[in-house]
Each structure stands twice: as structure tokens, then as C-alpha cells.
Amino acid sequence: MRSYHQYCAVAKALDVVGDRWSLLIVRELLLRGPCRYTDLQDGLPGIATNLLADRLRELEEAGVIERETAPPPIATTLHHLSKRGQALAPVIHALTDWGAEMMVEIADDDVFRSHWLSLPTEHFLTDRDPDAPPITIEVNTGDQPMLIETVDGAVHARPGSTGDADAVIIGTPDVVIALFGGMIGLREARARGLKFRGATSALRRVQAQPRT
Amino acid sequence: MRSYHQYCAVAKALDVVGDRWSLLIVRELLLRGPCRYTDLQDGLPGIATNLLADRLRELEEAGVIERETAPPPIATTLHHLSKRGQALAPVIHALTDWGAEMMVEIADDDVFRSHWLSLPTEHFLTDRDPDAPPITIEVNTGDQPMLIETVDGAVHARPGSTGDADAVIIGTPDVVIALFGGMIGLREARARGLKFRGATSALRRVQAQPRT
């Protein structure tokens, strides 16, 4: 990216991460940790492969990401955020906050990856009964199942599936997000095609407060 | 900007403000309040006039900014942030935080506008003696003089000049920022060409703690 040539912290930050795709690459690495090139391609649907290669090089030169040659059984290069790159988390979270409002409707041509759920989950959901035994909710809404778990008062999401989840949800991403975000109740979610099986108490325990 | 077509809050946010110049326009309006077209041009050195017009239209369509026809004596259109646009303040602040590190050196071709000082000032400086009478420091470092004032424990910066400031500073932006940011002391600042006149206690009162 051309520099703005402005002696201003915002402009300097955007000189580094203001390029198209750059912050989404940071999002992926924040969400998933070290990634292979193809993992990034999969998590960034729409990116051209030459652009991904370009951005990775630029971000590496800027000290935002680092590449390591992983030993077997991985036996390939992994890209991960440097400390400086992890310091971008507040930027990603601020954008998540601001963009959340635009998640109420999903466009026909919007693509979705299950692991993106981690962002709103860990940011908006809280465990309302942290002293009770931990719970697990399995969510099937995208390319892979996700597990939403309560851990020490916080709520985490990670890819995975289990036989003994407290609740299992199947539905489209927009309905799942509206349900967890407290924008709609279980009744309306079901009316919009969501399948819920298990303990509704588990859902209520982590569900976000309805916003005005 | 082309949409990313990703059902993810970060991507949706960047669909709106991820374009080149967009967040810098938001910065300007956050810092200065309602602006005329030419004010924005002056505060965004390097932007092409057609791009400014394009971005203003896009941001207006997205509900981020609004334009009003100001009555005399202004008698022109003013652009200002909508409520939704003001909600971008956390994004700007997160970028300010992250970009602050890159302010230690100023490039030869970096341009500077005094009012940009408001961002780091209000974000990093605190009044360490909020119960004492308020103080004012005049800073001359760019295109116009700025006044840094303590108000109810916070520190604000605004364009202006006064005859009875507690201290008056003249210097290049990098030295001024390093001094206020606590990266250097007054001795080194003077060695780097900064002129300080008045009460050093006023400076120490608002100066940021040295960072590691």
C-alpha cells in the first residue's frame, strides 16, 4: 500500500494494515492460531492466491506475522501472529463490535466459515453461572461443527464435535447468531428453521442480553 | 469498495470503512467535528479531490456521516459523523494505540497537522493532579497553535492561542510527541531543538508515564 505520509498514529497503523485483506488475515490468525497457506485460503474465501502471498510477505516485513517451518508431522510452513500482530486484537474487537449490527441479515452471496463464530462468541457471550459445572453446546451451522464451552466464567468456541453436549444446535448462521446474540428467542429461531435439542438452560446461561 | 461477501462482523465493518481514506475521514470528523469540504481536504493531505467526493458519498450512503446545509454566516454544507459514525471512535482509538509505536521517528516526507495532536493527547495524557487549578499549555508545532488543557481530570487539546498559558512549547512534532509521551525528558527535548518556556510542573502534570 502506498503510505499516507501523515505523521499520525492512525495513518501509520493503516499504512501497515490498511490494505485490502490485511486485517482479515490478522482475524484468521487471531482466531485459528498458526495456519498453513491453504488454511488461510480456506478461511479467506475470495482472496486471490497471489494477493495472499503478497500480503503475507508485506505483513511479515512489517513484523506483524512470522513464518516458521514446522517439523513433522506437519512438515510445512506455518504463519502466525508476532507479539506485535497479537496487539492488533483490540482493533479486531472494535471492528467486531461495530460490524455486529450488520449481521442481522445475511446476503445471498455471503459465505460463512464456522470458526468465525469464535469472534462474536468470545466477545459477546458470558457465562451467567460461572460456579455451576461447565457446559458444552455443539453448533452445526457451517463447514464444520463447533463447540461452545464455558471455561472459568468465559465462553470459548472451538472446532469440534462431541457425543455428550448439553445441547445441540443446527441452523443457518444468521439464526444461530441472532439466537446467541439475544436478538431473538428460541421460539422464533425454531420458526426460522433452527433445530434445538437438549437443555434450554444451557442456552440461556450463555445467551447475550437483548440489546435495545 | 468491493464487498468481501463474508458473513463476519469484521468483514462487514471493513466493507464499509475498509476503503482507502475512509477511516482517515472518520478521524478528521472525530477530531474536528463538522467540517467543510475544504477543511477535510486540508486535514487529509494527499487525497485526490474526486476520491474525497466519492468517499463522502459512500460514507453518507452507509449512514456513517451526514451532511447539513449550515445557515449563514457559514453558508455552506458541513459534513459530520452520524451516531453510527461516532460509534467508530473505539476503532480509531485502537488504531491510535497500535500506531503510537510507529511515531518515534518522523519521515522526511511526512506531513503534519496540529489538530492531529488531539488524538494522542486525549488518549494518553492524564491530569495527575485533578484537584489543582486547571492549567493550559500552548504548543506550536504545526500549521496552527494548539492549547492543551486540563478539564476535570482529563486532558483536552484544541486549536487556539492564549496570552497566559502556564507553559509554551515550540518544536517539531516528533519531539513534542516524544516529550508528552514520556519517551524523553525536557533535557533531551531541548537538545533536539525544542523551546520550552514557563512552568515545568505543568508539563510534568500531564506528561505520560515512560513506557518500557
Add this chain to the structure above:
DNA sequence: CAGCATCCGCTTTGATACTG
């Protein structure tokens, strides 16, 4: 002068094909 719109050369992006 404020507030754009138009034109033009250059750079960046996106889609696809190809390689070690």
C-alpha cells in the same frame, strides 16, 4: 472560492493457469 466532475496514466486487484 467552495464543491465537485472529468480525463488520463499508473498501480492494485481478481481470476485463472501453471510450477516445484
Add this chain to the structure above:
DNA sequence: CAGTATCAAAGCGGATGCTG
């Protein structure tokens, strides 16, 4: 798997011209 190569299309920057 992890990129590089190629090329058309879109976006950007700079200059200039137009309108109230």
C-alpha cells in the same frame, strides 16, 4: 501444499475544468 506468472479490470492519484 505453497506458492509464482500472466493479464484484464478496477481503483487510485494528479491535473484540470466546470458551476454556483
